[in-house]
Amino acid sequence: MTPTPPLANHLTETIRACNAAGDGAFMPFIVIGDPDLATSHVVVDALVAGGADVLEFGFPFSDPPADGPVIQAADLRALAAGTTPARCLQFIAEVRARHDHPIALLLYYNLVLQHGVDRFFADAAAAGVNAVLVADVPLEEAGPARDAAAKVAGICNVFIASELSTDARLAQVAAVAGGFLYAVSRVGITGEQRDVAAGLGAQLARFRAAVPLPTLVGFGISQPSHVAAAMAAGADGVISGSAVVRRIADHGVGTGRDLDTLRDAIHTFTAQMKAATRGAWLPPDI
């Protein structure tokens, strides 16, 4: 008997627990090492204090085609500070020692490949990672990552779904995905946006029916009103990246750098976003 992966379930269970309380889960994203590792620790503590339920971390990469300018700039800052995948894993282990929040990764495949796919999943699990989304690995190429995740307890692969995902494709996702389903609210790259797309509700209903995992909505979620709209459309939680990273760029970098202001800005933003999830969870229609 293979044991069920306790930590991967930890992620799914955390989201489900939020939902059971009537709330959505809030998952903020930062790039590790932006603008340096010490600042990332400060930011993580502020995210947790502000009420984040799950943490999502990116590893900086030189060529991120799924990301808009805000996250590209964060990657460049982190790389300029010498952030390597090994240091990112060390950072996660340090976060894990302070917080038991589930941790998801969003990164690009070459970093996984050069580390060694099996070794990457083993090292990530050992550091405390619960779920991995490789931005440039679609179902077609997911075999090695799936096999690697299966060899270690507590880690799983996350996949993306969008309005373009056919029901047949969603069924394939359901067969390999773990943790949660990453539903993109619009077909595009990461970045802030003004509104959440109309039609999200029908999409999420389709995802919910096809994939037995909680659905978190991401891409462009940058204000409490977006959170409310996503929750009203049937999300189990939301992901917010560029809006967090922009605050780091505003208060954590260069001449405007002031760690107290940064801490406050991150804490306040997280608390507002989390507040918008409270009581907003809609049970699925039977």
Added chain:
Amino acid sequence: MQLDGKFGPYGGCFVSELLIPALEEMEAAWLDARQDPVFQARLTDLLQRWAGRPTPLYRAPALSAAVGCEVYLKREDLLHGGAHKTNNTIGQALLAKRMGRTHLIAETGAGQHGVATAMAGALLGLKVKVFMGAKDVARQQPNVRRMGLFGAEVVSVHSGSRSLKDAINETLRYWTETVAESFYVFGTVAGPHPYPSIVKDFQRIIGEEIKRDLLAETQRLPTAVMACVGGGSNAMGAFAEFIGDSEVQLIGVEPGGRGLDSGEHGATLIAGRPGCVHGSISYLLQDEVGQVQEAHSISAGLDYPGVGPEHAWLKDQGRARYVSATDAEALDAFTWLCRNEGILPALESSHAVAAALASAGQWQRDDVLVINLSGRGDKDLAHAIAALDARGAGGAQ
């Protein structure tokens, strides 16, 4: 996907899930168009009467004397647009029309692929937007202006290293945002499946014509086919027809930049190691953890840290061999060909000429070496003359 797009361990389709539907649709349209005589007839007609195919296979007397064997130039420099790129852009633009797309988008390095896409867009009534690294915009001004004349919009890319790899990233981003209306015309045999196969398909006419014309003239196959390798499309186009002819040597010439030891080059197959960027696994210039490194070459079209996955597989199998020529050697070959053959080659193609000149003495007198002269050098005039002046060689003694 109907095919996996793998070449041994290389290739594949490493893109965001969001691009998969578009790539699936493109693969289906391509597989269908390949079998469609109406599509093929239209493509052939445009290639012949609009673009000027077939291009000549020219026995170059001075080059033959200098290298010590029979040297032929495949004159892709005479193709409409000034480079082999037009073969591919007409093909992909016809596919875009077949798929009902109204916009073409493209990355460009030297500007040749951008120009060829702009021309195809003008021909077929499709709007064109071309992404070009800011560094390349500066060194390839004539092509920037040409794209404008054909009605294309040129977007200067300031992210990353501001050259071809960053132009590709930016085009991928824009494509992800506009995937319902735009068709990404990819410029070389790299990128996610099905691009390496589609671009090879549209470029293989180069090798088909070489084989046909050489057989007609000399009743034999070439001893070797030589071509410069940036992403690898002109080389793959020249090689494809000969891959099954094991007696024909296939030689790719990578940009050696300031020398392989300097770290400033674009010799991906020689000095890189396998990795994943821009949608496929292939050789890649990268640091030890997998961050992609900047390439360097005097020629913008070879200034790319990746390479098409099928070249990686040809290399590993020993079916093709890859050598390099430095910036200085390419510049020498550029002037040499002007003076001795009356042909102004693109700086990219000059790398292949340089490698041929460097191989002098290694051939039997009756060996036949075919060099794919991928493009003409008009676009490079300002840049090449500045480089020649800088080293004091002058241009006019």
